[in-house]
Amino acid sequence: MQDVDFVNGLIDFIKNSPTPFHAVEVMAQILERHGFKQLDETEQWDVNGGKPGERFYVTRNDSSIIAFQLNQTLIENGMRMVGAHTDSPCLKVKPNPEIINNNYLQLGVEVYGGALLNPWFDRDLSLAGRVSYLNEDGAIDHQLIDLEKAVAVIPSLAIHLDRDANDKRSVNRQKDLPPILMKLPENDTDTSIDFKAILLKLVNVKNATLDIKPARAEKVLGYELCFYDTQPPAVIGLHDDFIASARLDNLLSCYTGLMALIEGDSKQNTLLVCSDHEEVGSMSAAGAQGPFLKSVLERLCGGDENLTRMIANSVMISADNAHGVHPNYADKHDSSHGPILNNGPVIKINANQRYASNSQTSAMFEHLCELADVPVQSFVVRSDMACGSTIGPITASEIGVKTVDVGVPTFAMHSIRELAGRWDAFYLYRVLKQFFN
Numbered sequence: 001m002q003d004v005d006f007v008n009g010l011i012d013f014i015k016n017s018p019t020p021f022h023a024v025e026v027m028a029q030i031l032e033r034h035g036f037k038q039l040d041e042t043e044q045w046d047v048n049g050g051k052p053g054e055r056f057y058v059t060r061n062d063s064s065i066i067a068f069q070l071n072q073t074l075i076e077n078g079m080r081m082v083g084a085h086t087d088s089p090c091l092k093v094k095p096n097p098e099i100i101n102n103n104y105l106q107l108g109v110e111v112y113g114g115a116l117l118n119p120w121f122d123r124d125l126s127l128a129g130r131v132s133y134l135n136e137d138g139a140i141d142h143q144l145i146d147l148e149k150a151v152a153v154i155p156s157l158a159i160h161l162d163r164d165a166n167d168k169r170s171v172n173r174q175k176d177l178p179p180i181l182m183k184l185p186e187n188d189t190d191t192s193i194d195f196k197a198i199l200l201k202l203v204n205v206k207n208a209t210l211d212i213k214p215a216r217a218e219k220v221l222g223y224e225l226c227f228y229d230t231q232p233p234a235v236i237g238l239h240d241d242f243i244a245s246a247r248l249d250n251l252l253s254c255y256t257g258l259m260a261l262i263e264g265d266s267k268q269n270t271l272l273v274c275s276d277h278e279e280v281g282s283m284s285a286a287g288a289q290g291p292f293l294k295s296v297l298e299r300l301c302g303g304d305e306n307l308t309r310m311i312a313n314s315v316m317i318s319a320d321n322a323h324g325v326h327p328n329y330a331d332k333h334d335s336s337h338g339p340i341l342n343n344g345p346v347i348k349i350n351a352n353q354r355y356a357s358n359s360q361t362s363a364m365f366e367h368l369c370e371l372a373d374v375p376v377q378s379f380v381v382r383s384d385m386a387c388g389s390t391i392g393p394i395t396a397s398e399i400g401v402k403t404v405d406v407g408v409p410t411f412a413m414h415s416i417r418e419l420a421g422r423w424d425a426f427y428l429y430r431v432l433k434q435f436f437n
């Protein structure tokens with residue numbers, strides 16, 4: 001795959017993945033096109049009896065996905081795994097969200113994850129996610145929706161009314177963040193707005209467009225919806241050096257791992273796991289601290305003894321974005337360990353095990369970079385600053401697999417619009433493909 005094709009594919013993937021649900025749906029579609037067969041967790045699997053090179057995938061909660069290919073005896077040869085996460089910080093709609101204030105309709109929101117809040121103001125926002133409903137047959141069904149167009153905005157307070165905004169501005173999550181959706185008519189005496197009734201219409205409109213039309217929705221029972229920026233991803237810079245987009249952390253790694261898995265001509269056993277809920281600690285049935293990956297590996301191995309032997313012969317690359325050195329804030333980095341955009345992927349190291357890299361796994365990744373002719377960098381947080389974490393230490397501690405934490409250097413991580421180097425994304429793809437091969 002050429003750089004231009006890879007970047008265009010990445011941009012399309014992010015644009016079509018406003019939520020983890022949509023990201024998994026798009027990934028499943030891509031996998032299907034490349035010969036992967038879907039497995040159902042509720043059914044018995046017969047994958048080891050298949051032909052070498054057969055490909056499979058399985059999802060959980062519609063927001064986490066595992067795809068794998070078996071080519072060798074699993075116990076003796078182990079599994080080469082890449083891990084990433086599908087979720088990003090965002091604003092999620094509350095269960096009873098309707099707010100009528102001065103004839104404006106707003107929706108109450110919760111902040112999901114460690115979002116950088118100020119950039120959410122004055123953006124053209126849309127709404128997407130999963131809706132659960134009771135259909136006309138009396139069964140509970142689910143549908144993904146994406147309004148696509150801009151339907152909301154969180155306006156800033158004018159500088160004239162907040163003279164200290166540039167010096168002391170803070171954001172009250174309860175009071176300042178509810179987006180405005182519409183202006184109600186002045187003579188409208190009925191101020192009761194039912195958000196679920198609005199969703200019901202949207203679900204039935206979406207269902208009407210499907211080839212196989214599900215039973216009509218009768219009542220919305222629940223939803224997981226989030227606002228997102230409608231500005232599409234873009235390649236920017238005087239020489240097209242950068243990718244600007246929402247959700248680069250961590251859809252960039254999901255797509256990179258996906259393409260490496262699909263396009264590898266490996267004779268190894270290979271696996272990609274993309275988990276939800278990393279931004280809030282991974283402690284869920286679909287998160288990296290949950291049993292999803294371990295249960296899949298147990299089913300492939302059969303028994304604790306076999307699983308332990310297989311894990312001992314396996315290795316994981318945990319791919320999650322790293323903090324690039326911001327030229328205006330270079331003092332926020334250790335001067336000897338500050339990654340530069342487009343200088344290659346980063347090995348992330350922390351003595352207190354916030355990252356799972358050790359000398360063995362770091363050496364492996366550095367050697368892979370040499371084989372792929374890709375530059376590589378190291379990141380260590382300043383000793384007087386707290387360090388974030390990833391799914392790497394969680395996965396390593398949950399299943400005992402040797403792990404290295406890596407990522408692409410990024411600016412404005414957890415903003416509504418992040419920035420990464422276009423060459424770094426392609427570099428990481430080449431290294432992961434080398435790993436799988």
